[in-house]
Amino acid sequence: MKIALVHDYLTQRGGAERVFELLCKRYPEADIFTSLYDPEKTIDVGDRIVQTTFLQKIPGAAKYFRLMAPLYFPAFRALDLQDYDLIISSSTSFAKAVKKRQDAKHICFCHNVTRFLWDTETYLREYSDYRYFAPFIQRIFQLMRDVDLKYAQEPDIYIANSSTVARRIQTIYGKQALMVNYPIDTSNFVFSDAKDEYYLASARMISYKRLDIIVEAFNWLGWPLLISGDGPERERLEAKALGNIQFLGHVSDSQRKDLFARAKSVIVAALEDYGLVPVEANASGTPVIAYGAGGVLDTQIHRQTGVFFNRQTPESLQTALLESGEIPWNYENIRNHAVNNFSESVFFSKVERVIEQTCSVN
Numbered sequence: 001m002k003i004a005l006v007h008d009y010l011t012q013r014g015g016a017e018r019v020f021e022l023l024c025k026r027y028p029e030a031d032i033f034t035s036l037y038d039p040e041k042t043i044d045v046g047d048r049i050v051q052t053t054f055l056q057k058i059p060g061a062a063k064y065f066r067l068m069a070p071l072y073f074p075a076f077r078a079l080d081l082q083d084y085d086l087i088i089s090s091s092t093s094f095a096k097a098v099k100k101r102q103d104a105k106h107i108c109f110c111h112n113v114t115r116f117l118w119d120t121e122t123y124l125r126e127y128s129d130y131r132y133f134a135p136f137i138q139r140i141f142q143l144m145r146d147v148d149l150k151y152a153q154e155p156d157i158y159i160a161n162s163s164t165v166a167r168r169i170q171t172i173y174g175k176q177a178l179m180v181n182y183p184i185d186t187s188n189f190v191f192s193d194a195k196d197e198y199y200l201a202s203a204r205m206i207s208y209k210r211l212d213i214i215v216e217a218f219n220w221l222g223w224p225l226l227i228s229g230d231g232p233e234r235e236r237l238e239a240k241a242l243g244n245i246q247f248l249g250h251v252s253d254s255q256r257k258d259l260f261a262r263a264k265s266v267i268v269a270a271l272e273d274y275g276l277v278p279v280e281a282n283a284s285g286t287p288v289i290a291y292g293a294g295g296v297l298d299t300q301i302h303r304q305t306g307v308f309f310n311r312q313t314p315e316s317l318q319t320a321l322l323e324s325g326e327i328p329w330n331y332e333n334i335r336n337h338a339v340n341n342f343s344e345s346v347f348f349s350k351v352e353r354v355i356e357q358t359c360s361v362n
Contacts, residue, residue, distance in 0.1 A: 003030035004084040006095045010034045010042040011065045015276040016111045017043050019182050020090040035075050038062040097151035105358050108155035112273050113172045117145050161274035162295040183347035189283040192261040193331040198224040200263035205231030210269035215241050216314035260284040282338035285331035289320050305334050
């Protein structure tokens with residue numbers, strides 16, 4: 001069986017890209033396709049050839065990949081995948097649009113519906129420079145929604161990473177989705193039951209991650225906080241942070257592994273559709289303090305692997321931080337929870353069952 005692996009764009013290294021990296025490792029003979037590829041800023045695929053679209057030839061496209069939005073659908077439709085028996089797409093937006101041979105199968109790992117089209121207000125709020133062009137952008141996005149709905153019918157099977165995303169796929173695209181919680185490579189994380197006094201937030205610095213809530217809470221508490229990651233919000237966040245808060249910027253995988261293992265807790269203030277960071281924290285034996293909505297409800301057990309706070313406010317987070325300090329955490333049980341439920345072996349046993357059933361249907 002000839003397999004094609006397709007991802008929206010390989011220009012960054014986020015949760016969706018880490019999942020795609022696992023797929024690439026699992027299927028080493030599969031061919032890899034994407035719209036844009038920047039090997040310096042994304043996952044490591046070794047010496048495998050990454051086949052791209054015509055967008056790769058546009059100067060600056062990989063750097064300003066979000067500005068290419070109207071061109072992605074035609075770019076993916078132009079890919080020639082007629083030789084492939086199985087297409088596995090990894091998509092939050094465009095890769096699901098690829099064309100397949102009539103008797104081939106297409107399984108889409110859908111990390112989300114196309115968020116900038118279906119939650120445009122949030123998207124524009126994240127990128128403040130776009131606000132000035134909002135009326136023009138809204139008109140383009142309205143046209144793109146029709147195209148998105150059309151191409152959302154292409155995959156034979158959708159796999160959603162959480163119950164939240166599965167419901168969204170059903171509501172917006174009218175497609176049923178199987179839920180398979182995405183895994184982490186547990187070998188990339190080290191267990192430690194010796195915790196330092198610092199708390200950790202690890203996220204891209206964009207507005208919906210709500211790092212502002214975390215900064216305000218720790219300004220008030222005065223406790224040590226480390227923040228890893230980068231993004232357009234960094235300057236604003238640094239300006240409001242007090243001396244107990246340290247911004248690390250981009251960190252290496254090795255540094256990240258150590259930070260997760262030694263943190264007192266890892267904090268997530270965003271409403272995440274799924275979110276790999278809480279699972280990665282648990283794999284390190286570290287509890288999570290998270291806004292109690294969305295994907296964390298699928299991955300965390302309140303007061304066993306983490307603590308939820310109910311409102312996205314500094315005060316609500318502070319209450320959860322104080323509650324967490326009173327819990328006698330069993331770090332080994334936290335690690336076992338991640339390994340037993342979110343390892344690659346658990347994930348791929350479910351995925352390969354789906355592939356077998358899908359490909360056996362004529």
